[in-house]
Amino acid sequence: MSENSRFLNQSQLFSRDENHRLKILKAISTYDDQVDRMKSDQFIDWQQARLAAAKIKKYVLNNLPSLLEEFEEKISSRGTKVLWARNKEEAQKYFIDIATQHQAKKVVKSKSMTTEEIEFNELCQNNGIEVVESDLGELIVQLANEKPYHIVTPAMHKSKSEIGKLFQTRLGAPSTDDAELLTMIAREHLRQIYISSDIGVTGANFIVAHDGALVMTENEGNGRLTMSCPPVHVAFVGIEKVIPRLMDLSLFLPLLATSGTGQQITGYNSIIRGPRQRGEIDGPEEMYVILVDNGRSELYNKDHFRPILSCIRCGACLNACPVYRTIGGHTYHTPYQGPIGSVITPQFRGMEEWSHLSFASSLCASCTSVCPVNINIHELLLENRWEAHQKKKTDFTWNLGLKMWAWIMSDRFRLNIVSKLGRHIYRLFMPILSQSKRKRIPDLPSKSFKDMWNNYEQ
Amino acid sequence: MAKILNHLGYKIDYNNQQTCCGQPAFNAGHRDEARKVASRFVDIFNSADVIVGPSGSCTAMIKNYYPILFSNHKLENEASKLRYKVFEFSEFLAQQDQIKNISGKYSGKVGFHNSCHSYRELGIHQIPLDILQKVKGIELLQPSGEPVCCGFGGLFSFKFDEIAATMAKTRIGMFTSLNVETIVTNDPGCLMHMRQEAIDRQIDVKILHLTEFLVQAIKL
Amino acid sequence: MNSKNEILNRLRRNDTADQKNTIAFWADKEIFIDYPRRSDNLIDMFEKQFNKSETTSPSWPQRYRSFYILAHIGAEISS
Numbered sequence: 001m002s003e004n005s006r007f008l009n010q011s012q013l014f015s016r017d018e019n020h021r022l023k024i025l026k027a028i029s030t031y032d033d034q035v036d037r038m039k040s041d042q043f044i045d046w047q048q049a050r051l052a053a054a055k056i057k058k059y060v061l062n063n064l065p066s067l068l069e070e071f072e073e074k075i076s077s078r079g080t081k082v083l084w085a086r087n088k089e090e091a092q093k094y095f096i097d098i099a100t101q102h103q104a105k106k107v108v109k110s111k112s113m114t115t116e117e118i119e120f121n122e123l124c125q126n127n128g129i130e131v132v133e134s135d136l137g138e139l140i141v142q143l144a145n146e147k148p149y150h151i152v153t154p155a156m157h158k159s160k161s162e163i164g165k166l167f168q169t170r171l172g173a174p175s176t177d178d179a180e181l182l183t184m185i186a187r188e189h190l191r192q193i194y195i196s197s198d199i200g201v202t203g204a205n206f207i208v209a210h211d212g213a214l215v216m217t218e219n220e221g222n223g224r225l226t227m228s229c230p231p232v233h234v235a236f237v238g239i240e241k242v243i244p245r246l247m248d249l250s251l252f253l254p255l256l257a258t259s260g261t262g263q264q265i266t267g268y269n270s271i272i273r274g275p276r277q278r279g280e281i282d283g284p285e286e287m288y289v290i291l292v293d294n295g296r297s298e299l300y301n302k303d304h305f306r307p308i309l310s311c312i313r314c315g316a317c318l319n320a321c322p323v324y325r326t327i328g329g330h331t332y333h334t335p336y337q338g339p340i341g342s343v344i345t346p347q348f349r350g351m352e353e354w355s356h357l358s359f360a361s362s363l364c365a366s367c368t369s370v371c372p373v374n375i376n377i378h379e380l381l382l383e384n385r386w387e388a389h390q391k392k393k394t395d396f397t398w399n400l401g402l403k404m405w406a407w408i409m410s411d412r413f414r415l416n417i418v419s420k421l422g423r424h425i426y427r428l429f430m431p432i433l434s435q436s437k438r439k440r441i442p443d444l445p446s447k448s449f450k451d452m453w454n455n456y457e458q
Numbered sequence: 459m460a461k462i463l464n465h466l467g468y469k470i471d472y473n474n475q476q477t478c479c480g481q482p483a484f485n486a487g488h489r490d491e492a493r494k495v496a497s498r499f500v501d502i503f504n505s506a507d508v509i510v511g512p513s514g515s516c517t518a519m520i521k522n523y524y525p526i527l528f529s530n531h532k533l534e535n536e537a538s539k540l541r542y543k544v545f546e547f548s549e550f551l552a553q554q555d556q557i558k559n560i561s562g563k564y565s566g567k568v569g570f571h572n573s574c575h576s577y578r579e580l581g582i583h584q585i586p587l588d589i590l591q592k593v594k595g596i597e598l599l600q601p602s603g604e605p606v607c608c609g610f611g612g613l614f615s616f617k618f619d620e621i622a623a624t625m626a627k628t629r630i631g632m633f634t635s636l637n638v639e640t641i642v643t644n645d646p647g648c649l650m651h652m653r654q655e656a657i658d659r660q661i662d663v664k665i666l667h668l669t670e671f672l673v674q675a676i677k678l
Numbered sequence: 679m680n681s682k683n684e685i686l687n688r689l690r691r692n693d694t695a696d697q698k699n700t701i702a703f704w705a706d707k708e709i710f711i712d713y714p715r716r717s718d719n720l721i722d723m724f725e726k727q728f729n730k731s732e733t734t735s736p737s738w739p740q741r742y743r744s745f746y747i748l749a750h751i752g753a754e755i756s757s
Contacts, residue, residue: 008618015620021628032603044711052704059701065689084682211718239685244701246718251704253723265724297688322607326624360618362611362625363485364574366604385487394487398617402483406491409477410498450474456460 003333004356010331011360020157024328027156028319034262035316042254042264053255054374057310060242064300067209067242068291074212078274080287087294088118094290095120095201095234099129102232102286104198108190110216110223111135112203113151113313114236114292116335117348120201131201132193134222136186143170149329151337152260152315157328190222200230200284204237204272205312206252207289210245214272214289217253219261221268233275233284239291240300240309246271252312259314259372295348304383308343310373317367317377323360332357339367343380351388358384416450459512459547459669461678466556476502481519484527485612493527500528500536509544512669514576514645515612517546522579546576547669548644552585560592562675567597569638570668571629571652572605573645586644586668593675601632608643610651626655630663640664642671 001009014020039046060067072082085091098104107129109115121142124131133142137154141147143166148154155163164177173185194200202223206215214235216223227233243252249271257263276283299305318324318338329337334345334354342357358381367377388394408414460470480496483489499520503509511517521541528537551557570590576582590598609615609625630652633641641663643649653665666674706716717723 011618012620015624021624042711043709044707045709048704049709052709055702055704062694065686066695068689069686084685086681086684090681239689247716247723249720250716250723251709254710269720269724271720291685293685293688297685300689301691322609322625322628323621326621326628359487359614360621362574362607362609362614362622364607364611365578366574366607369578369604382485382487385485386489387487389487389489398486398613399488402486402488402491406483406488406494409480409495412475412477415477449472453460453472453474 003353006333007331007356007360010333011327014327014331020328021326023157023159024325027153028325031262031319035258036262038258038262038264042258049251049255050372050374053251053312053372054310056243056248056251057373058307060244061240061300061306061309064239064242067244068239071207071209071212071242072291074210075214075274075289077212078277080212080274080289083288083290085118085290085292085294088292091118091236091290091292091294092120092123094288095123096127098232098234098288099127099199102198104129104232106130106132106193106197107199107201108132108134108193108197108226108230109201110203110218110226111138111154112201112236113335114203114238115201116148117294118236118292120236132190132197134190134194134220134226135218136183136220136222139186139190140166143167147330148335150315150318151313151335151341152318157330190225194225194229197230199232199234200226200228201234201236202227204235204241204289205256206243206249207237207241208244208246208249208271209242212273213246215243215249215253216270216272217256217266217268218270219263219267224268224270227270227272228283231285233287235272235287235289236292237289239293239296240311255372256312256314259312259316259370295344299344299347302347305343305347305380307375308340308377308380310375311340312373313340314372316370316372320366320370321361322364322366323362339377339381343377343384346384346388351384351391355384355388355394358388419450459510462669462672462676463510465676465678466551466559471506473502479516479519480527481515481523482612484519484523485614489527493531496524496527496537497533500524500533500540503540503543504536506543508550509540510547510550511544512547512644512646512667514546514573514580514582515647517544517549518575518579520544546580546582546644548576548586548589549580549582551589557585557588557592560589560672560676562593562672562677563595564593564640564671564675565595566640567599567636567638568640568642568671569599569601569633569636571608571633571641571643571648573643573648574605574607576644577605582644586642589668589672590642593672596675599633599636599638601636606632608648608652610645610647612647615651622651623655623658626652627659630656630661634661634663638663640666640671642666642668644668 043049076082083094085094107124109131121131133139138148140155140158140163149157160177160179160182163182164175167173167182167185168175171185171189176182202216204214205217208215253265253269257265275287276285296309300309317340321338324338332341334341336344342361345357346354361381363378363381365378371377408418463470477498478495479499480492483492483495521544524537524541528534545553568590570586572586587598590596606629607625608629609622611622615622641652646667649665649667656663656665
């Protein structure tokens with residue numbers, strides 16, 4: 001089944017699922033309230049904060065190559081090995097080489113969309129390496145054999161009782177649906193996994209160029225345990241995650257926390273400068289940073305698209321999107337969902353299979369209005385649509401329909417005729433254009449404005 | 459809209475050769491077709507001093523997207539000039555300081571649905587509410603928070619009609635849960651889409667365009 | 679090495695490196711309610727969070743967490 005058909009089917013199913021919609025709405029309403037409160041509690045001028053962040057990210061993107069080299073130089077000087085992966089396959093190969101070298105059989109990982117992007121879990125499965133997710137939300141979807149539902153809150157679609165049952169069957173835990181108890185169960189389960197794993201795999205929220213450091217911001221502390229307990233730490237980081245200076249964190253950490261979860265800052269903020277140094281008593285013995293390109297440098301060079309690489313993966317655009325709120329995260333069938341995903345997925349994975357994501361939007365621009373780094377997301381959806389059309393990836397029926405439309409609209413006489421016959425022609429085309437089984441055919445008014453005007457005295 | 463503008467003392471010229479601003483094709487990614495139709499729009503409206511339209515989305519197309527559509531095109535300058543001449547209806551009233559001259563009576567619970575283009579592309583936030591507040595007897599009830607999309611989105615509602623229908627249902631629900639009896643909106647697209655949804659689902663709510671509403675209230 | 683050069687060359691294709699090497703600073707007092715905040719020292723950066731009196735009395739885990747953050751940040755910065 002093509003991704004387009006799959007998307008249509010799933011989106012229809014979810015559109016009709018009132019329970020699902022109410023569940024998502026409840027989660028997002030809580031988020032909305034917290035974010036609103038945090039914006040006014042912490043910021044004098046949220047708009048200024050966005051602008052400042054956008055300016056810094058613009059500087060980063062304009063100087064990306066040299067900043068990346070600086071990052072490598074600085075972090076390498078303290079023993080970290082930096083690897084550059086052009087694509088998913090290369091990133092995977094680097095990891096397998098590291099795992100082989102360390103005879104790794106067990107991996108613990110914290111939440112990282114980049115690892116989803118390179119299909120890390122599948123890679124490990126195919127190579128006989130056990131992977132355990134340590135982020136509570138990711139652990140839940142892993143146990144449920146599902147993909148993450150949301151880039152920041154992967155299990156937001158699961159109720160406490162569903163999670164309780166999952167822990168009961170998959171972890172042999174006692175039955176409960178109390179949030180604190182559930183967290184304790186996960187904690188018990190994970191504690192011994194941290195200390196028995198061979199490699200800890202993480203992503204990074206930011207990498208700091210001038211200081212050569214990785215930054216992880218989280219609420220559970222699992223990231224910190226993942227990178228520090230096992231003897232080897234491997235971090236997968238998209239090449240666009242750079243910020244120039246450590247002090248930029250004093251803007252970006254509150255910004256990310258506010259947009260991501262409605263917090264002032266998250267519970268744990270870690271600056272990781274390297275593996276265990278001489279004289280230190282803990283930390284991983286070895287550390288690798290795998291810089292992932294996988295389509296980013298191509299996008300970087302495309303007119304209009306470079307700003308999308310400013311994204312700090314806060315998830316605010318997902319929460320704001322009325323389409324996401326209706327169809328949910330799984331419908332997108334890709335690691336990056338919602339508005340940001342609808343821009344980058346067709347670019348990273350191909351317009352052929354994925355352009356429908358850019359069309360599945362009413363262009364309400366809520367995404368653009370909430371983005372903490374001022375990305376004009378909805379305009380980039382339009383750019384994708386233009387590119388899809390140029391590459392002849394749009395539907396034959398639509399192409400024909402729009403050509404006809406343009407022909408009619410280029411001459412008032414033609415439009416007049418069409419207006420008169422409007423109702424009949426309209427009803428003929430509606431079933432073709434509407435790709436669902438529901439025959440919704442809106443009515444047209446009985447008189448055109450032109451006719452009404454002719455009978456009107458000013 | 460013409461009636462209201464006449465009532466406020468403006469003389470209107472309606473060029474009956476006009477067709478469309480080109481937005482549907484532009485939003486569908488068909489920029490060549492859009493430009494063809496938009497060029498005609500530019501020619502027809504070139505000589506106007508002021509252009510007023512009852513649609514936030516058309517106005518936004520001209521103001522925000524004509525620069526993209528006509529960049530490096532022979533009509534670039536002409537298209538650019540239009541941006542300063544075109545106004546959405548409520549925007550025009552505000553710009554002309556005419557809100558104070560709005561009158562009328564309407565008793566009932568009214569909610570205003572601000573179209574996404576009007577709210578986010580044109581930055582029209584409070585103006586339509588100010589206009590409605592001038593109508594005596596009105597009980598204006600607004601859902602809290604930012605306006606949420608009704609799901610029309612032009613061709614989106616045809617391509618993805620189930621998603622669009624649920625979005626309309628959700629949006630209407632935000633008003634009916636406040637016991638709103640009449641939803642007023644400033645975009646014909648939103649109007650058509652929500653009206654159809656209300657009919658399909660037999661939701662008892664009146665949906666009117668801002669101009670329709672004012673004509674009823676002022677009894678023009 | 680090859681991969682690195684390939685990526686960097688692609689990024690350098692349309693050279694947009696800023697002539698100025700300095701990035702603008704944002705004015706803390708125009709953005710944050712509690713300022714100054716801009717610092718490259720995590721403890722200074724978040725000093726206001728630690729010292730802020732909360733409107734609801736923090737629960738024991740919350741209190742402990744603030745202290746825990748401070749201790750860990752201290753450890754990180756020293757390494």
